[in-house]
Amino acid sequence: MHSVPLWVCPDCGRRFANRNQSHACAALGDLARHFEGADPNVRATLDRLLEVVHELGPFIVLPEKTRIALQVRMSFAALMPKRKWLDGHVVLSRRIDSRRFRRMETYSPRNIVHLFRLMSPDDVDREVEMWFAEAYAVGEQRHIGRSLQK
Numbered sequence: 001m002h003s004v005p006l007w008v009c010p011d012c013g014r015r016f017a018n019r020n021q022s023h024a025c026a027a028l029g030d031l032a033r034h035f036e037g038a039d040p041n042v043r044a045t046l047d048r049l050l051e052v053v054h055e056l057g058p059f060i061v062l063p064e065k066t067r068i069a070l071q072v073r074m075s076f077a078a079l080m081p082k083r084k085w086l087d088g089h090v091v092l093s094r095r096i097d098s099r100r101f102r103r104m105e106t107y108s109p110r111n112i113v114h115l116f117r118l119m120s121p122d123d124v125d126r127e128v129e130m131w132f133a134e135a136y137a138v139g140e141q142r143h144i145g146r147s148l149q150k
Helices: 031-035 040-054 126-139
Strands: 060-063 068-071 075-081 086-092 101-108 111-118
Touching: 031 040, 031 060, 040 075, 040 086, 040 126, 075 126, 086 126, 111 126
Parallel strands: none
Antiparallel strands: 060 068, 068 075, 075 086, 086 111, 101 111
């Protein structure tokens, strides 16, 4: 879809949409480690979200030190398992007002982070599916125009 190849960090091997992308240059961890001491429902909630994203297309799960990032060309979501719930955020190209967002942080005009909390797999409803579909398109960098596309 894009003619600009991903840049690969020579130290950690991670791939990024931008050359010399600032990042915590470290080896990826074990996904299971994020769920040690957590209620099994927390892992079930993550698994439900991953099912939703698999329906959207290919992506990479990056178990980092403090979060689990989801990436296409760029990271479009991050999840932070807690003992009884799953905190996370999606990166969207526009502000979406929903009472379910705990807060929003604007990093640039087309990169707005929307923070949420999910208590169970049942919380992954149509609204959440729509957030992840829009965030996946941001991960593909569809929101920045046709200049990167073939």
